[in-house]
Amino acid sequence: xxxKILMKGNEAAAEAAIIAGCxxxxxxxxxxxxxxxEYMSKRLPEVGGTFIQAESETAAINMVFGAxxxxxxxxxSSSSPGISLKQEGISYLAAAQLPCVVIxxxxxxxxxxxxxxxxxxxxxxxxxxxxxxxRTIVLAPYNCQELADLTLEAFDLADEYRMVVLILADGxxxxxxxxxxxxxxxxxxxxxxxxxxxGRKNKVASLILSPExxxxxxxxxxxxxxxKVETEVRKYEEYMLDDADYLLCAYGSSARxxxxxxxxxxxxxxxxxxxxxxxxxxxxxxxxxxxxxxxKKILTVExxxxxxxxxxxxxxxxSIPVDFYGIPGGMxxxxxAIIERVESYE
Amino acid sequence: xxxxxxxxxxxxxxxxxxxxxCPGCTHGVVHKLIAESLDELGVEDAIVxxxxxxxxxxxxxxxxDGVEAAHGRAPAVATGIKRxxxxxxxxxxxGDGDLLAIGLGETIHAANRGENITVIFVNxxxxxxxxxxxxxxxxxxxxxxxxxxxxxxxDVGLPIRACELINTLEKPVYIERVSCHNGANILxxxxxxxxxxxxxxxxxxxxxxxxxxxCPTNWGLTPKKAYDWLEDxxxxxxxxxxxxxxxx
Amino acid sequence: xxxxxxxxxxxxxxxxxxxxKLLAIAxxxxxxxxxxxxxxxxxxxxxxxxxxxxxxxxxxxxxIVHKPTICIVLNEPSLDKFEPLIQEGGVLIYNSSKINxxxxxxxxxxxxxxxxxxxxxxxxxxxANMAAIGALLKVKPKLASLESMNTALYEGISERNxxxxxxxxxxxxxxxxxxx
Ligand SMILES: Cc1ncc(C[n+]2csc(CCOP(=O)(O)OP(=O)(O)O)c2C)c(N)n1
Ligand code: SF4
Ligand SMILES: [Mg+2]
Numbered sequence: 067x068x069x070k071i072l073m074k075g076n077e078a079a080a081e082a083a084i085i086a087g088c089x090x091x092x093x094x095x096x097x098x099x100x101x102x103x104e105y106m107s108k109r110l111p112e113v114g115g116t117f118i119q120a121e122s123e124t125a126a127i128n129m130v131f132g133a134x135x136x137x138x139x140x141x142x143s144s145s146s147p148g149i150s151l152k153q154e155g156i157s158y159l160a161a162a163q164l165p166c167v168v169i170x171x172x173x174x175x176x177x178x179x180x181x182x183x184x185x186x187x188x189x190x191x192x193x194x195x196x197x198x199x200x201r202t203i204v205l206a207p208y209n210c211q212e213l214a215d216l217t218l219e220a221f222d223l224a225d226e227y228r229m230v231v232l233i234l235a236d237g238x239x240x241x242x243x244x245x246x247x248x249x250x251x252x253x254x255x256x257x258x259x260x261x262x263x264x265g266r267k268n269k270v271a272s273l274i275l276s277p278e279x280x281x282x283x284x285x286x287x288x289x290x291x292x293x294k295v296e297t298e299v300r301k302y303e304e305y306m307l308d309d310a311d312y313l314l315c316a317y318g319s320s321a322r323x324x325x326x327x328x329x330x331x332x333x334x335x336x337x338x339x340x341x342x343x344x345x346x347x348x349x350x351x352x353x354x355x356x357x358x359x360x361x362k363k364i365l366t367v368e369x370x371x372x373x374x375x376x377x378x379x380x381x382x383x384x385s386i387p388v389d390f391y392g393i394p395g396g397m398x399x400x401x402x403a404i405i406e407r408v409e410s411y412e
Numbered sequence: 413x414x415x416x417x418x419x420x421x422x423x424x425x426x427x428x429x430x431x432x433x434c435p436g437c438t439h440g441v442v443h444k445l446i447a448e449s450l451d452e453l454g455v456e457d458a459i460v461x462x463x464x465x466x467x468x469x470x471x472x473x474x475x476x477d478g479v480e481a482a483h484g485r486a487p488a489v490a491t492g493i494k495r496x497x498x499x500x501x502x503x504x505x506x507g508d509g510d511l512l513a514i515g516l517g518e519t520i521h522a523a524n525r526g527e528n529i530t531v532i533f534v535n536x537x538x539x540x541x542x543x544x545x546x547x548x549x550x551x552x553x554x555x556x557x558x559x560x561x562x563x564x565x566x567d568v569g570l571p572i573r574a575c576e577l578i579n580t581l582e583k584p585v586y587i588e589r590v591s592c593h594n595g596a597n598i599l600x601x602x603x604x605x606x607x608x609x610x611x612x613x614x615x616x617x618x619x620x621x622x623x624x625x626x627c628p629t630n631w632g633l634t635p636k637k638a639y640d641w642l643e644d645x646x647x648x649x650x651x652x653x654x655x656x657x658x659x660x
Numbered sequence: 661x662x663x664x665x666x667x668x669x670x671x672x673x674x675x676x677x678x679x680x681k682l683l684a685i686a687x688x689x690x691x692x693x694x695x696x697x698x699x700x701x702x703x704x705x706x707x708x709x710x711x712x713x714x715x716x717x718x719x720x721x722x723x724i725v726h727k728p729t730i731c732i733v734l735n736e737p738s739l740d741k742f743e744p745l746i747q748e749g750g751v752l753i754y755n756s757s758k759i760n761x762x763x764x765x766x767x768x769x770x771x772x773x774x775x776x777x778x779x780x781x782x783x784x785x786x787x788a789n790m791a792a793i794g795a796l797l798k799v800k801p802k803l804a805s806l807e808s809m810n811t812a813l814y815e816g817i818s819e820r821n822x823x824x825x826x827x828x829x830x831x832x833x834x835x836x837x838x839x840x
Contacts, residue, residue, distance in 0.1 A: 072685050072694070072816070094514070095542040095558070098700060103545070107558040119546055119558045119568070122484065122514035147483065178464060178480065181700070242723055243681060243696040245688050325721035400726050 127155030137261030157196030174396030182396030436635020484515025526583030670734030794835025
């Protein structure tokens with residue numbers, strides 16, 4: 067027990083980034099993720115790193131672009147409105163195949179919205195909020211421990227595939243404190259021959275004027291990486307599915323509510339379990355399809371008007387009915403509402 | 413000091429409701445000064461562009477139309493409104509994070525175009541709404557949640573002086589820095605704000621009023637000590653006075 | 661099987677969020693599963709603050725508390741807000757030093773604790789939250805022991821505030837003794 071520390075999600079993520087060797091953090095204040103820059107402003111100088119409070123989220127992501135082009139591990143974090151501003155930079159990072167980690171402690175939207183946790187940024191995260199033909203790896207933790215573990219792993223994934231890795235958390239997770247065992251660094255080493263400043267006259271750029279032998283070719287290079295990620299990086303959790311009649315599908319905070327609803331439904335004799343995607347891109351389509359075999363129905367639960375449900379439908383492709391329950395605007399579904407919906411299937 | 417009563421009387425342009433501001437916060441004072449100035453100028457249909465900052469709900473406290481801009485974009489939104497409704501008074505109300513950090517580009521360019529708008533800049537040397545992070549106007553040595561050992565000029569530079577910066581541009585017609593930490597200064601602030609609104613009414617062009625303000629909550633001071641800190645620390649760095657008045 | 665969903669609520673400055681965190685640390689020290697979520701941001705300006713703490717033997721599914729099993733309220737607006745939400749058969753501890761009305765629920769167990777008075781008579785104007793914690797530990801001894809709570813006070817509070825701990829501990833004990 068002794069190595070467990072009660073940590074706020076935001077702080078656990080920040081410390082995990084430092085353990086991963088991230089020494090450059092650039093960010094801008096926004097609730098509910100302020101503990102990340104605040105923690106970094108104190109901790110990074112202690113470990114010889116650099117913290118800059120940028121003048122905007124746009125500046126912050128471009129500072130990351132600069133730091134990452136030297137091969138250094140760097141990151142930024144924000145919440146929904148700020149992540150919108152980072153989309154331009156993310157597109158440029160993706161084009162130049164620069165690795166970095168971006169944490170979104172998302173909140174209610176659209177617009178200024180509110181500061182409560184929300185899952186309204188699924189489309190933005192998984193469909194590429196910026197312009198052009200690119201992908202980012204999207205990881206969706208559901209508790210503080212997983213937030214720390216995935217943040218650490220995100221740096222390895224970013225370096226391995228030279229991609230932007232987005233952690234999609236939410237305000238509840240960022241603000242929540244839970245016991246955390248800080249993860250150990252993997253120790254993996256990555257080749258960074260492409261970086262500037264290592265005497266190779268490297269270029270980090272994304273302007274490729276010619277379609278035929280230029281940009282189109284580059285797009286296929288990216289596609290090859292994305293295909294590889296799709297086969298190699300799929301994470302999900304199955305819970306109580308073996309004998310289940312109904313499958314709940316949810317990620318992040320809403321999966322936690324589902325877990326509670328499952329316990330209560332099973333007490334009432336209704337067999338239900340869940341499938342929790344942890345990588346939202348790549349989405350575990352095949353695994354969800356397999357898990358849904360023999361079930362009567364899927365209920366997708368989100369803190370939104372229904373975004374991931376589109377991927378769920380793609381996964382099962384009409385083979386079983388997919389229902390949706392969601393609540394937008396920074397509200398969290400109650401277990402009772404989920405229970406009531408499932409009971410209505412009986 | 414019979415004038416001081418004027419400062420605190422209820423103004424028809426203010427709503428009869430309590431604000432959400434902390435004790436000793438000067439946002440409410442600045443709201444009142446704007447409301448009174450509008451009343452005295454006979455303006456009943458002004459449009460305020462609210463910032464993203466503690467004053468985001470300004471449109472709930474004043475009887476006027478309100479448009480809420482994204483963080484830092486108020487001068488651009490105000491430009492759009494003014495170009496359509498050129499006969500309406502358009503006010504851009506902004507904090508230091510909003511105006512000098514994320515919105516510096518919009519600020520400079522609206523001023524440089526000489527948009528016929530009034531910008532009220534509330535400088536409280538901190539990010540109030542997000543819980544006390546360092547702002548572009550945070551004083552050297554001032555402790556904030558992102559400068560926990562105090563602002564270090566070597567690393568992050570010195571505070572930006574907005575009036576002086578805007579004073580390098582040709583088009584603005586009126587630039588003044590005032591404070592609202594005591595009665596006498598509030599009166600001067602009122603005069604400046606009214607002048608800045610009158611300029612717009614008369615079609616003169618871009619007016620900019622910087623109001624030195626308090627944030628006792630995030631400065632970690634009592635309201636009284638916050639007024640003192642403003643006077644002792646901020647005013648020496650941010651000199652009060654008029655930088656430009658085209659009629660002068 | 662222990663599974664308590666606790667809400668601590670009061671005015672911004674009454675220390676309800678830190679009291680919740682200390683309780684969570686104390687329970688964690690005893691090997692229990694815990695979670696803590698504060699109200700945050702604009703919600704806190706001027707008004708009331710609260711936190712939700714879950715303490716359980718089994719892993720905690722949802723850390724969000726819709727229907728608390730235990731409510732500790734230090735001011736009247738919090739009593740108004742949370743009394744109706746308490747689960748049937750649950751527990752309400754309210755700060756009678758600051759709350760003038762009596763709770764109305766009859767399907768819960770109510771404890772009236774003069775938290776501020778207990779704090780002040782032990783030499784602190786700031787430890788009402790600790791008096792409430794003391795009372796809570798007596799009412800629900802399975803949450804954590806007084807010893808674990810003392811450990812939490814030293815591990816969960818930054819060192820420069822450790823000087824207040826002797827009084828904090830005294831106030832916790834007095835709150836504990838107040839319940840019989
Ligand atoms: C794009 C974006 N980034 C960040 C924020 C978070 N945010 C809200 S208010 C604010 C700054 C507030 O400081 P200031 O402008 O000085 O106003 P004050 O509250 O001090 O009056 C920030 C960064 C946001 N809402 N949108
Ligand atoms: S946080 Fe500061 S700026 Fe915001 S309302 Fe309170 S005192 Fe005013
Ligand atoms: Mg400010």
